[in-house]
Amino acid sequence: xxxxxxxxxxxxxxxxxxxxxxxxxxxxxxxxxxxxxxxxxxxxxxxxxxxxxxxxxxxxxxxxxxxxxxxxxxxxxxxxxxxxxxxxxxxxxxxxxxxxxxxxxxxxxxxxxxxxxxxxxxxxxxxxxxxxxxxxxxxxxxxxxxxxxxxxxxxxxxxxxxxxxxxxxxxxxxxxxxxxxxxxxxxxxxxxxxxxxxxxxxxxxxxxxxxxxxxxxxxxxxxxxxxxxxxxxxxxxxxxxxxxxxxxxxxxxxxxxxxxxxxxxxxxxxxxxxxxxxxxxxxxxxxxxxxxxxxxxxxxxxxxxxxxxxxxxxxxxxxxxxxxxxxxxxxxxxxxxxxxxxxxxxxxxxxxxxxxxxxxxxxxxxxxxxxxxxxxxxxxxxxxxxxxxxxxxxxxxxxxxxxxxxxxxxxxxxxxxxxxxxxxxxxxxxxxxxxxxxxxxxxxxxxxxxxxxxxxxxxxxxxxxxxxxxxxxxxxxxxxxxxxxxxxxxxxxxxxxxxxxxxxxxxxxxxxxxxxxxxxxxxxxxxxxxxxxxxxxxxxxxxxxxxxxxxxxxxxxxxxxxxxxxxxxxxxxxxxxxxxxxxxxxxxxxxxxxxxxxxxxxxxxxxxxxxxxxxxxxxxxxxxxxxxxxxxxxxxxx
Numbered sequence: 001x002x003x004x005x006x007x008x009x010x011x012x013x014x015x016x017x018x019x020x021x022x023x024x025x026x027x028x029x030x031x032x033x034x035x036x037x038x039x040x041x042x043x044x045x046x047x048x049x050x051x052x053x054x055x056x057x058x059x060x061x062x063x064x065x066x067x068x069x070x071x072x073x074x075x076x077x078x079x080x081x082x083x084x085x086x087x088x089x090x091x092x093x094x095x096x097x098x099x100x101x102x103x104x105x106x107x108x109x110x111x112x113x114x115x116x117x118x119x120x121x122x123x124x125x126x127x128x129x130x131x132x133x134x135x136x137x138x139x140x141x142x143x144x145x146x147x148x149x150x151x152x153x154x155x156x157x158x159x160x161x162x163x164x165x166x167x168x169x170x171x172x173x174x175x176x177x178x179x180x181x182x183x184x185x186x187x188x189x190x191x192x193x194x195x196x197x198x199x200x201x202x203x204x205x206x207x208x209x210x211x212x213x214x215x216x217x218x219x220x221x222x223x224x225x226x227x228x229x230x231x232x233x234x235x236x237x238x239x240x241x242x243x244x245x246x247x248x249x250x251x252x253x254x255x256x257x258x259x260x261x262x263x264x265x266x267x268x269x270x271x272x273x274x275x276x277x278x279x280x281x282x283x284x285x286x287x288x289x290x291x292x293x294x295x296x297x298x299x300x301x302x303x304x305x306x307x308x309x310x311x312x313x314x315x316x317x318x319x320x321x322x323x324x325x326x327x328x329x330x331x332x333x334x335x336x337x338x339x340x341x342x343x344x345x346x347x348x349x350x351x352x353x354x355x356x357x358x359x360x361x362x363x364x365x366x367x368x369x370x371x372x373x374x375x376x377x378x379x380x381x382x383x384x385x386x387x388x389x390x391x392x393x394x395x396x397x398x399x400x401x402x403x404x405x406x407x408x409x410x411x412x413x414x415x416x417x418x419x420x421x422x423x424x425x426x427x428x429x430x431x432x433x434x435x436x437x438x439x440x441x442x443x444x445x446x447x448x449x450x451x452x453x454x455x456x457x458x459x460x461x462x463x464x465x466x467x468x469x470x471x472x473x474x475x476x477x478x479x480x481x482x483x484x485x486x487x488x489x490x491x492x493x494x495x496x497x498x499x500x501x502x503x504x505x506x507x508x509x510x511x512x513x514x515x516x517x518x519x520x521x522x523x524x525x526x527x528x529x530x531x532x533x534x535x536x537x538x539x540x541x542x543x544x545x546x547x548x549x550x551x552x553x554x555x556x557x558x559x560x561x562x563x564x565x566x567x568x569x570x571x572x573x574x575x576x577x578x579x580x581x582x583x584x585x586x587x588x589x590x591x592x593x594x595x596x597x598x599x600x601x602x603x604x605x606x607x608x609x610x611x612x613x614x615x616x617x618x619x620x621x622x623x624x625x626x627x628x629x630x631x632x633x634x635x636x637x638x
Contacts, residue, residue, distance in 0.1 A: 036124035036137070039107065040207070042115035042200045042515060043559045051261075057112050058265025058614055059599045064251075066617030067271040068596055071283045071292045073463065074491050075244045075276050078225040082212075084167040084499075084534050086225040087492060089247050090274060094210040095173075098613060101249050101272070102232030104257065106136050107207035111610070114559070115200075115515035117207045118262050121150070121233075123186075131198035134206055135189040142256050144213050144233045152182055157214040165223040168534060173205065173519045199555055201518040235267035247274045265599070268616035280464060288317075293596050294611055297589040299465050300369030307591060316594050321587040322601040322609075330376050330510035331584035334459070334470070337503055338578065339530075339540040342439065342448075342455065346404070349577035351433035352457075354426040355476045356580045359419040361469055370583030374413050376573050378584050380514045381559065382566025384412050384574075392568045395552060402545040404575040412574045414581065423476070431480060446481030456483040458504045462494040466507040469582065499534040508538055510579065516566070518554055525573070526550050539578040546572055594618070 038050035054060045078086035081093040081100070094100040099108060107117040107125065119125055122136040142150040159180040162170050176196035181189045190206050192198070216231040229238050235257070239250035249272040257263050275292070277283040284302070286292050288309045297303045303319065311317040334356070336343040343349060362370045375383040388396060388408065396407060417423035431441075438449050446455040459474060461467050467488045477484035489497075497503050510524055511517075520536065522529060527542040529535040549569040556562035573579075590609050597618045598610060 036126045036135075038124065039110070039116060039118040040125050040127065040200075040203050041113070041117075042204065046116050046118075047110060047113050048118065054261055054264035055110065055112070057599060057610070059616070060265045062265050062268045062599075062614070062616040063619070064268050064616075065270045066268075067273060068269045068294065068612055068615070068617070069273045069275065069292045070294060070612065071286060072274060072276050073278070073280050073283055075278070076247070077227065077244060077492075079228070079230055079238065079241070080222075080224070080226050082162065082166050082170060083223055083225060084169055087495065089241075091247075091249070091272075092230075095208045099208075100210060100232075100234060101236040102230060102234040102238060103210040103212070104142075104232075104234045105208045105210045108262070109207075115204070117204065120257065120260075120262060121210070125203070127203055131192065131200070131202055133189050133191050134203050135183065135187060136206075137187045139256075140186065142233060144216075144231055145237050145252060146213075146216075146231060148213070148215065150211055150213075150233055152185060152188065154211045154214050155188055156180060156182060157218075158212045159209075161212075161217070161222050167223075168532070169523075172523070172532075176202065177206070197551070197555055199557075201554055205518060235263070236272065239271075245276055248272070249274070266613050268614075269612055272612055287591070290593065294590070294592040294615075296609065296611070297591050298585065300366035300585060303369070303589045303591070304367040311593070318590075318592055318594055320590050320592075320601070322590075323587055329378065329512040330373050330579060330581060331378065332466075332469075332507060332509060332582040333373060333579035334473075334505050334582070335508050335510075335538045335579050336505050336577075337501060337538065337540055339501055340504060342437065343504065345437050346577055347433045347437040348439070351430040351437070351480075352477070353577050353580045354415070354430040354433070355423075355480060356473050357417045357423040357426075357476065358414075358581075358583060359417045360421075360423070361472060362583060363419040365469060366583070369586055371586050372414060372416075372583050373581035374574070376510060376570050376579075377512055377516075377566055380512075380566075381563035382512075382516070382553070382570060384567040384570040386411050388568070388571060389564070391564045392571070395549065395565060395568045396571070399545040399548070399572075402543070403572045407571045407575050410575070412571055414574075427476060427479060434480065441481045444481060445483070454483055455481070457485070459484065459486045460494060460497065460503045460506040461486070461488050462491045463507075464488070470507070498538065501533075501538070501540065506538070507582075510536075516553055516562075521550055521553065525569075541576075541578060543572075543576070546576075 039046045039048070048055065072090060074087065076087045076089040078088045079092060081088055091098070091101045092103070094103050094105045099105060104121045106120065106122040108120045110116040110118055121138065121142060123139045124137045126135040128134070138150065138152075138155070144150060162174060176193045177190050178193045179191040181191060183189055192202050196202060213231050220226070220228070227241055227243055229241065233256065235252060235255045236249040237252055239248045241247050251267060251270050255267070277286070283292070284306050287295055288307070288311065290311070307317065307319055309317070312319070336349050336352070338344045358372055362368055377383045396403070400408070415426060417426055434446065439446050439455050440449045447453060448455070457477065459470050461470065467486060470486055474484040474486045494506070498506070512521060523536040525537065525541050526547045527544065529537040530540045530542045546569065549565055549572060552565035553562055553569065556565060590611070595617060596615050598615045601609065
């Protein structure tokens with residue numbers, strides 16, 4: 001959607017995209033394709049050979065045993081990852097985060113490489129020269145937790161059910177996989193549609209495929225939420241559940257993959273107790289009392305102030321900051337819903353962006369521990385800076401007139417406000433933009449100069465941190481005469497409103513990764529996902545120029561070409577003001593009791609802390625910590 005008077009010049013982007021994709025398909029076939037391999041590298045070669053002892057980033061001697069307690073600020077009412085209904089418990093869906101604890105995928109990512117995947121449930125992977133198919137061979141000893149083998153029947157049945165009854169996100173993700181062919185008793189082949197972009201992304205797409213046990217699911221509702229304990233084949237099983245409150249994962253002693261070189265140093269805890277809290281203050285109190293062992297802290301204020309207690313001062317509790325090869329994406333940002341007026345006007349969106357004083361909030365709330373998100377691809381090769389390069393201009397010039405003119409003339413950095421006092425200058429600039437867009441002030445109230453309709457805006461959040469971060473912004477909007485309401489709602493309410501795009505603006509993370517995920521990139525930014533329910537295009541972006549640049553990223557046959565297209569897209573998105581960028585941490589923080597330990601942090605490209613997969617319980621530290629927390633319990637006794 002564009003402001004009144006905006007027109008697209010005559011140029012057929014839809015014709016250009018298939019041509020570019022077809023060209024890339026011819027150029028991008030890797031030299032090693034067509035041969036079975038122990039893994040797949042998006043660019044270049046795999047780091048690890050098939051006979052490797054283990055990944056470099058693990059502790060191969062990590063002891064097994066013990067229990068770890070994790071907290072999460074949310075709730076859940078579903079254990080079925082195949083549906084979009086309800087709130088799914090963490091660590092079940094094989095597609096996201098650190099993957100599933102209970103379902104093993106065909107391949108898993110090597111954490112110290114840009115985009116390399118190693119066979120897990122599969123023994124080998126074979127890719128067609130033209131990316132028209134990918135073939136996997138299952139390992140022979142794979143079995144479900146009930147002892148029954150994982151069979152080809154399970155594989156074929158799972159694919160068929162996902163295509164017919166899976167959630168819309170699953171079906172959209174697999175829309176270009178048209179057929180699954182059985183080759184023999186252990187081998188099967190995914191066939192891709194003729195109109196699918198024949199790029200390595202298709203292989204990555206299939207890597208997270210995780211079969212389900214047909215004998216368990218065939219008499220159960222595949223497309224409904226459930227709290228019945230599922231049957232899996234992964235390193236953990238769900239031992240018990242307290243609905244909405246707790247999930248206990250128990251390590252499987254006869255896990256089929258326990259002796260693989262790709263699992264050495266993994267899955268060391270005997271039990272993982274995941275407890276849900278509605279309020280972070282309560283969760284932090286539980287952490288300080290020793291009821292929880294670990295928290296990945298993303299709040300700079302809490303990291304600086306919330307851990308001043310006896311266990312920390314005695315050296316039994318750690319606060320660690322590290323830098324890793326992690327692409328933040330738009331770590332936090334306030335997303336405008338451009339499906340609604342007046343947020344479909346770029347001048348209004350820019351004005352509201354100017355009213356946001358990040359520098360003041362960073363000093364007061366975050367102890368100056370954040371850096372501004374001047375990119376949708378922070379800390380990756382796709383992050384833009386300064387003015388466009390010659391290579392970027394080659395992509396951007398044909399789009400002239402369809403993208404903001406300042407893409408060619410202005411750097412991407414947002415204006416800096418004074419960290420002390422009010423951002424008077426940017427508020428005056430915001431006022432001028434609003435007046436230009438037809439929103440004037442009458443009797444101290446901002447209203448449309450023709451209709452007299454007041455300018456109102458609801459800022460919808462669910463986390464207390466987000467509520468706090470938006471309080472000064474709401475006050476600045478009030479100074480501009482805007483009726484700004486900051487509303488904090490329960491997570492399930494926010495989830496349902498996001499699914500139907502029933503909001504004005506809300507805080508979201510726009511994740512992309514160093515190697516942009518094909519489905520995530522499209523679902524967040526492209527036109528085809530703007531009006532489908534339950535997608536991630538929260539802003540409602542419908543711009544063929546952006547669609548074109550997204551496809552240029554996805555069709556790239558070299559890392560350099562991918563980064564060039566990403567920087568061009570980054571500029572267009574930033575200058576379109578779909579999101580008010582907040583900040584990302586200058587460093588990443590983990591807090592934990594010393595009873596649990598971890599391998600060294602900081603491997604290149606490693607985008608997570610390795611928790612809990614690579615951590616373990618240290619026996620000496622555990623005994624000392626238990627003694628301190630026991631005394632804490634005694635001191636609280638009546």
